[in-house]
Amino acid sequence: MQQGRPPMEAHKAERAFEPDATPAQTNRSPDGRESYDERRNHILVVATDLIARVGYERASMREVAKAAGVSLAGLYHYFENKEKILFLVQFRTFSFLISSLREQLHGVSDPVEQLRVTVRTHVGHFAANMAALKVCSHELDSLTGDAYEETSRLRHEYYNIARGIVDRIFDTLAPDSPLDRHIAAMSLFGTLNWLYRWYDPKLSRSPSSVANQIVTQFLGGILNTDRAIQRARPDE
Amino acid sequence: MQQGRPPMEAHKAERAFEPDATPAQTNRSPDGRESYDERRNHILVVATDLIARVGYERASMREVAKAAGVSLAGLYHYFENKEKILFLVQFRTFSFLISSLREQLHGVSDPVEQLRVTVRTHVGHFAANMAALKVCSHELDSLTGDAYEETSRLRHEYYNIARGIVDRIFDTLAPDSPLDRHIAAMSLFGTLNWLYRWYDPKLSRSPSSVANQIVTQFLGGILNTDRAIQRARPDE
DNA sequence: GATTATACCGAACGCGCGTTCGAGCGATCA
DNA sequence: TGATCGCTCGAACGCGCGTTCGGTATAATC
Secondary structure: OOOOOOOHHHHHOOHHHOOOOOOOOOOOOOOOOOOHHHHHHHHHHHHHHHHHHHOOOOOOHHHHHHHHOOOHHHHHHHOOOHHHHHHHHHHHHHHHHHHHHHHHHOOOOOHHHHHHHHHHHHHHHHHHOHHHHHHHHHOOOOOOHHHHHHHHHHHHHHHHHHHHHHHHHHHHHOOOOOOOHHHHHHHHHHHHHOHHHOOOOOOOOOHHHHHHHHHHHHHHHHHOHHHHHHHHOOOO | OOOOOOOHHHHHOOHHHOOOOOOOOOOOOOOOOOOHHHHHHHHHHHHHHHHHHHOOOOOOHHHHHHHHOOOHHHHHHHOOOHHHHHHHHHHHHHHHHHHHHHHHHOOOOOHHHHHHHHHHHHHHHHHHOHHHHHHHHHOOOOOOHHHHHHHHHHHHHHHHHHHHHHHHHHHHHOOOOOOOHHHHHHHHHHHHHOHHHOOOOOOOOOHHHHHHHHHHHHHHHHHOHHHHHHHHOOOO
16 A cells, blocks of 8 residues: 555654645545545544534544544554644635635626625635634634644735725725724624634525625625714714 | 631532622722732632633643632632633623623613614723633633533623614614624624734724724614625625 | 565553642631 | 631642554555
């Protein structure tokens, strides 16, 4: 069996928090056995669920191993340590989110349409990967050192995309708005990152209808300050 | 020294998750020494800061004791266990938030003004107690059993106040709005509960201006769907 | 067939955790 | 003066944690 990645070379440097050179290529063996990548991804899925359910600190390696059907020591054949698991969950989720957002955004020039695409992508991705998105929203500070810097970089990249769209909406539709654009963008982010606390697409409305309402509220909120402002701050 | 509360009776039942009968009456002794309540509150403040900084699981009793200037064992003279500390932080914060909100709301009949008061109170309380509100936003699931039920009850009470105001705004200003009111309320909650991730009143704008913008955006978002909806969902 | 690398595991190590024990001390009260 | 009580602490207990060690079985390589 040749397709595995040598795990022992990991000691050679602290470049360990870079992503995989060959990420999850899912090369199944001729027989029915799982490949290294498949097994690794399976463990990652199980770990994501557990971390989402009980939190990173309470999710022990023993429980991850049990849930994944591997021995405790066997877990370390796939991940050099616990933090690496959390890092990979966040790294892959953010990376996928950013790249699919860029893909969806390609060719869309209307800023409002760009916002629609962005919120739709986020909510849709949340509905399809609730555990992973919860972990990304809730365990932001659980990483340390290089792993933290790396995911922090990705979060800012994600923020900058959204912030750029918000800026363009302001520029084209409400260039003289008195609203602080950073606050506006963070309000939107708050709404999106708080989804995991209440929204279950299996119990409630469809992702696209939730996304639509969020976009509608956001646009109304920044486009019609005149009418709202009279009611919102009569004194100041 | 007579004013302390007997700590040994705590064993008698599991009513331990009820609040104090005489909460923090700050009765200082004739001399300059701290009273039981003062010392207890001081520890609570220190613990709140630590939990806000490193999270509940990572905040060890040893570190709380060190930061508070008490021995590890001495800590247990004031709190029967670690969970009780987290419970008290959340219980007191939510209780204070709810009661001061009710107080501020008293005599205010205009729903829009009620919303203004609510958001102002929340943002103002956040700015004055950032650590406590961060703990309340971030450590919601760290409690278990009765302590969890109790704080969960308070959160719902808080939600219901806000939800009632949102409903009244819809009823009086946009009774035929197609927007889902639960989604609208949770969007607002998301914005407010996400504050701790980005807003620092020492570095950025004043609490009242942030509150004003949040209210403005929210009102515009639900009142002006007509204009926004054309841009937000051209197809559906 | 011998060698090497991979996949995997039982068992343990060492540490930090929440919690408890038992004692000391000063003030109060009989 | 002696007993009681509130407050404080050093020291320890037991447990669960992340991680590692030393090994075995299987498959690929020469």
